[in-house]
């Protein structure tokens with residue numbers, strides 16, 4: 001018998017700053033609206049399945065507000081890892097997916113959130129981490145020089161937007177976007193081993 005499939009959901013509690021990760025079976029998630037509270041009792045992630053869409057209400061550590069996000073039920077139940085991010089800070093606020101990838105993503109988010117907290121005491125710079133941003137940008141430039149940036153629509157023309165803790169690449173032809181995190185040392189390692197970047201735009205033809 002196949003094991004009943006499970007999903008791991010995770011977020012960072014804005015109240016006690018701990019990471020909260022819970023496992024739910026697909027059956028539990030589908031049966032009723034789920035409230036997944038932090039052990040401190042001061043915040044909770046809310047999940048409602050509504051036919052082919054899922055709505056999540058996520059307490060956000062970086063901006064202190066709740067974010068309501070939706071995704072398709074298909075992605076919610078089957079994608080390896082889904083990341084939802086805070087529009088204000090550019091950092092992720094919630095992950096859903098398989099246990100391993102969710103915990104890996106959560107660990108990285110914790111590191112970025114730690115930095116954010118430390119940075120709050122000091123004068124705020126243009127970036128979360130100047131050095132990381134500098135390194136990621138220069139790696140990006142190298143990939144670009146080899147014409148390594150393209151879009152699945154066939155385009156090799158792109159635009160770049162630098163954010164506080166990430167870089168967005170946009171396809172100049174179809175407008176598709178790709179986010180490259182630039183918050184922690186892991187993000188440098190990730191881009192260092194890449195020789196090309198493919199924006200997932202419209203399919204060719």
Ligand SMILES: [Zn+2]
Pocket residue numbers: 013014015016017018038039040041042043
């Ligand atoms: Zn808490």
Ligand SMILES: [Zn+2]
Pocket residue numbers: 060061062063064065067086087088089093
């Ligand atoms: Zn937020």
Ligand SMILES: [Zn+2]
Pocket residue numbers: 151152153154155171172173174175176199201202
């Ligand atoms: Zn494109």
